[in-house]
Amino acid sequence: MATETKRITIYFEPDLHKALRLKAVETSRSVSELVNEVVRASLSEDAQDLAAFRERAGEPLISYDEMIKRLREDGRT
Numbered sequence: 001m002a003t004e005t006k007r008i009t010i011y012f013e014p015d016l017h018k019a020l021r022l023k024a025v026e027t028s029r030s031v032s033e034l035v036n037e038v039v040r041a042s043l044s045e046d047a048q049d050l051a052a053f054r055e056r057a058g059e060p061l062i063s064y065d066e067m068i069k070r071l072r073e074d075g076r077t
Contacts, residue, residue, distance in 0.1 A: 010035070 012020065024031045062070075071077045 005032075 020031050020034060024034055
């Protein structure tokens with residue numbers, strides 16, 4: 001875990017909290033480590049999605065109807 005951390009209060013549903021505690025015990029990690037890992041992965045995925053959107057920003061847009069038409073022509077619907 002990082003040497004400098006910030007404290008925050010998070011409210012979990014009881015079943016989710018129980019599952020987190022059990023996983024923490026089973027993996028010899030803290031609940032904080034598990035939560036940090038999941039949040040980090042989620043933010044990384046968001047960054048990848050945003051990068052993909054930026055890369056495709058110049059592509060021409062097509063309507064939903066045109067996309068369905070193309071899929072039918074290709075035999076995919």
